[in-house]
Amino acid sequence: xxxxxxxxxxxxxxxxxxxxxxxxxxxxxxxxxxxxxxxxxxxxxxxxxxxxxxxxxxxxxxxxxxxxxxxxxxxxxxxxxxxxxxxxxxxxxxxxxxxxxxxxxxxxxxxxxxxxxxxxxxxxxxxxxxxxxxxxxxxxxxxxxxxxxxxxxxxxxxxx
Amino acid sequence: xxxxxxxxxxxxxxxxxxxxxxxxxxxxxxxxxxxxxxxxxxxxxxxxxxxxxxxxxxxxxxxxxxxxxxxxxxxxxxxxxxxxxxxxxxxxxxxxxxxxxxxxxxxxxxxxxxxxxxxxxxxxxxxxxxxxxxxxxxxxxxxxxxxxxxxxxxxxxxxx
Numbered sequence: 001x002x003x004x005x006x007x008x009x010x011x012x013x014x015x016x017x018x019x020x021x022x023x024x025x026x027x028x029x030x031x032x033x034x035x036x037x038x039x040x041x042x043x044x045x046x047x048x049x050x051x052x053x054x055x056x057x058x059x060x061x062x063x064x065x066x067x068x069x070x071x072x073x074x075x076x077x078x079x080x081x082x083x084x085x086x087x088x089x090x091x092x093x094x095x096x097x098x099x100x101x102x103x104x105x106x107x108x109x110x111x112x113x114x115x116x117x118x119x120x121x122x123x124x125x126x127x128x129x130x131x132x133x134x135x136x137x138x139x140x141x142x143x144x145x146x147x148x149x150x151x152x153x154x155x156x157x158x159x160x
Numbered sequence: 161x162x163x164x165x166x167x168x169x170x171x172x173x174x175x176x177x178x179x180x181x182x183x184x185x186x187x188x189x190x191x192x193x194x195x196x197x198x199x200x201x202x203x204x205x206x207x208x209x210x211x212x213x214x215x216x217x218x219x220x221x222x223x224x225x226x227x228x229x230x231x232x233x234x235x236x237x238x239x240x241x242x243x244x245x246x247x248x249x250x251x252x253x254x255x256x257x258x259x260x261x262x263x264x265x266x267x268x269x270x271x272x273x274x275x276x277x278x279x280x281x282x283x284x285x286x287x288x289x290x291x292x293x294x295x296x297x298x299x300x301x302x303x304x305x306x307x308x309x310x311x312x313x314x315x316x317x318x319x320x
Contacts, residue, residue, distance in 0.1 A: 095213045
């Protein structure tokens, strides 16, 4: 597996997307898929906008990256997410063969932030599935956690 | 939680959809979401057709059901799947608050059928997440497993 060093600029893109989502009434999560030093797909959660319970930021970004690259396997990509991917997103990332996951806030942070979470950590999923995916946890955590406050301060916000 | 009895007619719809998928070059999986005795969304795997790694039958059915019912919570629904939902689909079903999962073939059957599976069972996901979802396993298993053979006999089939 190639070496990998998380880069702030890509998490900043994911954070900017999350913020864009907040401004549009969406849940405060963003994700960015990167390939060969370039952002391929940066998306925010679209559950409310699309009325689609599966439209987490990571899933939306995966769909876009597959379409853009015209393939379903993305072994040369990494995914940055402002929040630890939920088990749905973690598994989708596995299906796409992305070997690197970089995240900021943890599932526990999301729970404290007002979100009903499925409490199975990426570490646990990795162990259960005997996977080799590499996890960079808590990357720019403070900035990612602050998104919950921004979202919380917004009128008419909707958790789920 | 209300009582629940799996019905053959809905698994037959899921099987028919899987078969339709096979005929269109898709992976041999189908799912059917049922609400108050009526099928709401029956779909087959669309990974190749949509070039979308997340387009498993259950995910496609969830998206359609959400759109059709104009809501993201489906607590009065059940989902029938020809194959034990993978952890991505299991988690998506959890997010949609569907309390009943009925499946035919198991993850082990899919592996034998030629599919690269993420081997975390629904039972294990349920236990890890301390969830109350009810699972009906191996329902019409023989019919569901036979789909792998039909798919296997097809020229130009593509696993992933």
